[in-house]
Amino acid sequence: MNTDVAQRLHTVLGSLPEGVRLVAVSKYHPAERIFEAYNEGQRLFGESHEQELRHKVEALPRDIEWHFIGHLQTNKVKYIAPYIAMIEAVDSLRLLREIEKQAARCDRTIRVLLELHIAEEATKYGLSLDDCRALLDGGEWREMTHVQICGLMMMASNTDDKLRIAREFDLAARFFDEVKARHFAGNDNFCERSWGMSHDYRIAVDHGSTLVRVGTGIFGER
Numbered sequence: 001m002n003t004d005v006a007q008r009l010h011t012v013l014g015s016l017p018e019g020v021r022l023v024a025v026s027k028y029h030p031a032e033r034i035f036e037a038y039n040e041g042q043r044l045f046g047e048s049h050e051q052e053l054r055h056k057v058e059a060l061p062r063d064i065e066w067h068f069i070g071h072l073q074t075n076k077v078k079y080i081a082p083y084i085a086m087i088e089a090v091d092s093l094r095l096l097r098e099i100e101k102q103a104a105r106c107d108r109t110i111r112v113l114l115e116l117h118i119a120e121e122a123t124k125y126g127l128s129l130d131d132c133r134a135l136l137d138g139g140e141w142r143e144m145t146h147v148q149i150c151g152l153m154m155m156a157s158n159t160d161d162k163l164r165i166a167r168e169f170d171l172a173a174r175f176f177d178e179v180k181a182r183h184f185a186g187n188d189n190f191c192e193r194s195w196g197m198s199h200d201y202r203i204a205v206d207h208g209s210t211l212v213r214v215g216t217g218i219f220g221e222r
């Protein structure tokens, strides 16, 4: 059962075109499973709960690059600010300000993605395209010296309708181009398009994804 992790990891890695990186989503799976993937060379992992992540950071090697991929409450930012490599799901200016504040305290620059809400489900977090435009047009982020906006993240609708999923990824990709041209032209740091999970990452890479976040497809059911 354990060697399944290695096998599935290599299957996923083998199916990714060049330029697309894998975030191995390890939430709810124990440190031992993560270590199996680590031993196969995987260094980039995604978690979505602050406490769980804290325990894993303490238990696992230092050279792991951790991405926080879940909804992050502002009062939790201070706990992850000292070590987090990227916060993927920034969905408000308030959260962005708190990341700036805590990153400054740690004398770090934290890379972030803005999370878009494109899927139909009303329960999902994220900025509408208009809210994202407004946040960027507002320009406050330009004054932030400890936060670096590196791209966009989104989840497609949880559906079997592959055409619909493809349309949503495509919308996100076109929105990325719009934002890039308007605010980040010539800024090479703004380059990440984080979309695609276990059931739809193959579609995502056809629609410009640069980071796929795969959990179940590597570690099994949670």
Ligand SMILES: *Cc1c(COP(=O)(O)O)cnc(C)c1O
Residues within 6 Å of the ligand: 025, 027, 048, 069, 070, 155, 197, 198, 199, 213, 214, 215, 216, 217
């Ligand atoms: C859990 C999670 C994933 C991974 O989902 P799988 O279906 O297990 O691949 C990806 N992105 C986010 C934001 C998640 O919370």
